[in-house]
Amino acid sequence: MPTLSGGLSDWRCMQKPPRRHGPDVSIEKTWADLANNIREIQNHNAPNLSFEENHRFAYNMVLHKQGEMLYKGVKQLVSENLDHLASTQVVPAFPSGASDETVQSQEAEMLLKALRNIWDDHTSNMVRLGQILKYMDRVYAKSADVPEIWDVGLNLFLKHIIRSPIKEHLVTAILTQIQFERDGYGVNRSAIKGCVDVFLTLEDTNGLTVYKRDLEPALLRESQTFYESEGVKLLQSCDAPEYLRRVESRFESEDSRTHHYLSHNTAPALRQILQEHLLTSHLNAVISMETSGLDAMIDLNKTNDMARLYHLFITVPTGLMCLKRALKDSVRRRGDAINQASSGIEGGDGDGQLTGPKSRPAASLGAQTLTLALKWVQEVLDLKDLFDKIWKEAFSSDRELESNLNEAFETFINLNDRSSEFISLFIDDNLKRGLRGKTDTEVDVVLDKTITVFRYITEKDVFERYYKGHLAKRLLLGRSVSDDAERGMLAKLKVECGYQFTQKLEGMFHDMKISEDTMKAYRTHLSQTVAPTIDISVIVMTSTFWPMAHPTSTCTLPLDMIKTSKSFEQFYLSRHSGRRLTWQPSLGNADVRVTFKTKKHDLNVATFALVILLLFEDLGADEFMTYEEIKQATSIADSELQRHLQSLACAKFKILKKHPAGREVDPSDSFSFNADFSSSLQKIKISTISSKVESGEERKETKDRIDEERRHQTEACIVRIMKDRKHMTHNDLINEVTRQLATRFQPNPLNIKKRIEGLIEREYLERCDDRKSYNYMVIRILLVWTQLTDMTRHELRTQTCTIISHTVFYTCILMILQRSNIDIFPDSYFSAGSSLYLTRSRHYLTSSSPR
């Protein structure tokens, strides 16, 4: 009925109201009764009192303008009661000053409980008073602008109880209890919470809670001192895992403390103190502890400890940095150890030849390099596995740490300048090995992993070169596990490095397939004509795809073999005019049936070895041939000849006898046919003793070729970019080139600059007037077709390269013409070989002025 009660102030002037306790009962009497009753309420006698009566007392006093008297009177009564409670309950609970900790704790608990008791008592009294004095709150307190009686109660409690020395005793008691709990003893948490809650409820005039004003600063001060010494103490007494465990439990216990009986507002400040004194100041000391730090954890595979370390460390800003550094160091150290192990034998490699017969023979050196390579890659893979596992299980797959780890791997892998070779050897071995036991899927898993290591290599072009060499050997000798596995690997490389990277490799596969078809056609052809006496199988390799461009080692073939090869040559050239075939006997092998005294054997030997063997065909049983004679007859180069003689005379199957006997072949030796040779096997494969995987000289050559190829690539890249942009500043150009080439190798800015100079000289670019940028020069091509074809034909004929398809060259020119007459510089589409022709052919083209 709110509308009705609004008219309260009007009623007196209208009509005399009916009253029971009107002015006829004196105000003094009313107050005396009410005060009496209030004391009774404070003595817990409310159930014996009538609410209605007391409510009406207060109502009447307010109604008769005695609100102020009532208000002050009640205040007075409450104050008196509070003083009484303090002196009877709190003061007796003050600590006795005992030195025993347990007693101190008990006393503190008593004090806190006493405070809570009088608080509960006081508040329930205030609730009751508030109920009977509600009319006063409503009418008097509002108009007189004084706080309601409940708030008065809180203020009085603050004034009469939370004061010196009670306040200090309370704060000390709470701190004592917390310290007691930190030391590992049990305390009555609810007692502390009771008191803390009171502190949190009471506010001083500034709106600041007693908790915030008096307790929290003292608490934080105390915690700071405690954890400062605690950190130092733990560091001295614990190893790293134990330290981390303790610290973690400290964090947890402080968390539960703030959660259970302190304010949650204190949690961040407290955490900060812990982080500062237990973590930030000891990060390095903990992570690098001699026998138990991060390194030891990695060694002992303590995933849980590392996970703990990670979770604690990332809570502080410097933690991740510290962890990253330690991880990097660890990877680097392990990687360096692996590199060290692989370079240990490498040193002996270079001068192996010089130190004489005592040093390892060439064959075992090669094998050693292979083992070394396999060991190196395997160890790198194991290391990668190890850190991947740690990263996933302990470091929650943290992205930042991943890139950090990758960086570390990249650094140490690239520190080993043979990493590309090793990885290629490893892949080679796996693709060959597959025949012996491993299933395709197993090989696939290994190769997948290898790719992850491959990713770290910055000089991918070096890898490509090695891979090409190894692939060529696998294809020619038919040693691949399976075509699928090879193509799978190729696909993986393609995914990693793009189309350009694998183009030539794919070309090699293509050649293999084409050769197969050619051979089929050739056989059909032979069946229609007179076939030569020797059966021949030829693989035609496009010279630019295959890595066999070293000066070809040749030999004088016996007449029969020459006939056979000529027959194929005729057949082939009749099908493909304008091509040129160069025989590579050093890559071939032959099956030959040899009659020994006991029985006949089928031998599989290298082509060179066959040529040597054939020399003995017409010789008597006891006749000799000296090294020099053999050399003259075959005209095989010394190194090759030694190698093949060694495999025929000094290896497992001794087809030839060497005089004098021995492991090494010397130019003064002589040889005879070993007619007494016998073996239980019908078919025997005479494997050629392999030359070293790569000698120092070869490696240098490889390097030179790589450098040359890089020059071409850099130029091609510069031209590609400039063609697209037309104008660019020097720095932009360098950056762009570096970025584009980064997938293949790490270009040196100085080299790029040199290439730019070269291109300016050849009028592909021009320097702008500001000296800081370049323009692309457009070249118009006017082509005198007949002249070009004649001259290029001549040019091509004189080339020494194996097979050159000049139609490829024509196609290039035509393509260029179709593509708006611009740019005839090597694009990535053209192999290095054909690009050479293109640059030269500029002389045959009339170039008009730019722009």
Added chain:
Amino acid sequence: MADVEMTAASDADWVRVTSDDGYSFLVRRKVANASETMRDMLDTAGNYAEAIARVCPVQQRGVIVEKLLEYMSFKAHYADAGPRDEIPVHEFMDRIPPEIVLELLLAADYQNM
């Protein structure tokens, strides 16, 4: 003890309201709670004599108490009404006899409703 009282003090309890001329009314606690004074009086936390006996003495004539309770029932009934629901305040006002209006006003003020 307090717990028992608390659980017993549900809205569906019956409490007795008496007038000073001897009338006695039984109402649901929910209705009695419509008056703040009565609510405090019956509050088990305060636990005054009235709360224990569950009797609210109102020092008014029976006819006034009756009208108070009628309004309190009305208020309790519509306490949960939504903003769209129509509350028939005018009908209720029509039911207040003019001769007791003043007394009713004082009583309502006292009862803080």
